[in-house]
Amino acid sequence: MKRKVVNQSNLNAEGRWDIDYHLPAEGIKKYPSNLLHPVSKAAVIVKAKKDPTKKPDEMFRYIDISCVETSTGTVTEPQELTGSEAPSRARKLVQAYDLIISTCRPTRGAIAVVPEQYHNEICSTGFSVIRPKKGVNPFYLHFALRLSSSLEQFRKFSTGSSYPAILDSDVLKTQIPLPDEATQNKIAAYILSSLKERRNAIYTANSTFHNNVELVIESLIETSSFDTAIEFSEHSCATGDIINRINELAPSTPT
Structure with missing residues (x-):
């Protein structure tokens, strides 16, 4: 049980009676x-x-x-x-x-x-x-x-x-x-540099994704197929594997 002793005048001044407000923040x-x-x-x-x-x-x-x-x-x-x-x-x-x-x-x-x-x-x-x-x-x-x-x-x-x-x-x-100010400046530079790296990484990932989409579109237009093979094991993505996974999952029960 949480407890804290607070003067009633302080409670009235703050206008808050919930204990969480008056307990010091943990972080x-x-x-x-x-x-x-x-x-x-x-x-x-x-x-x-x-x-x-x-x-x-x-x-x-x-x-x-x-x-x-x-x-x-x-x-x-x-x-x-x-x-x-x-x-x-x-x-x-x-x-x-x-x-x-x-x-x-x-x-x-x-x-x-x-x-x-x-x-x-x-x-x-x-x-x-x-x-x-x-x-x-x-x-x-x-x-x-x-x-x-x-x-x-x-x-x-x-x-x-x-x-x-x-x-x-x-x-x-x-x-x-x-x-102190010098430390603030160092932290600010570090955080802004990290933000720039994040932005560049997202831009690179997005560019790679869009380039790959264009590659697939061009392949379908030119050959009606796609021959680039890539291993992907994060989850099922081949049609046969997806059907097997659906059969393994619990059946739907409409009500």
Whole structure:
């Protein structure tokens, strides 16, 4: 059984009575205590807003939550809209190297650094926008916020069941490892290099796949057959093997 003694005035101030909220996060315990600091030491909340509907014919790029690739935390293909097409949530003004953090279902890790090409564009009010302080590397901060220990804290701070959400204040009090600037820069370079390697590997794999598809198409067009033999043992792929596997599986029982 979990137990924690908390002063009632603290409970009232926080407005939270669930024990999970008040227990310390497990993930951050692995870091030295002198390395841990709240996000408020590293960044400030950005409150700047812009209403694109005031210029209905002017084009702008809109970053909504679906534009953040959660596996890497990068911004992909914002919508290009006119002011007249702007959704009601398109209100937050961002600058290059700001960080945008999805406050709805925050454990998904939809967190990104705003690229230079989207400087002075607009993002959804569904993001918390923070700006790194002097001496804080935005790419390191991005790395730290996407750590499992940070996402665990987001989960603890969340309210709501169907669409759990956090507030700007929850982002600021999240504890992250915050080393010196030189170390941040080294980690940022390492992470960005790894991201580039990942991107190149995916590009190479996709190119190989599409080239092989074209090879099969050309072979069918020219000879109506395909003679390249390849061993593939990950699962059954020959028709005879597939039929045998189907016969071995449990029969369907419609009800």
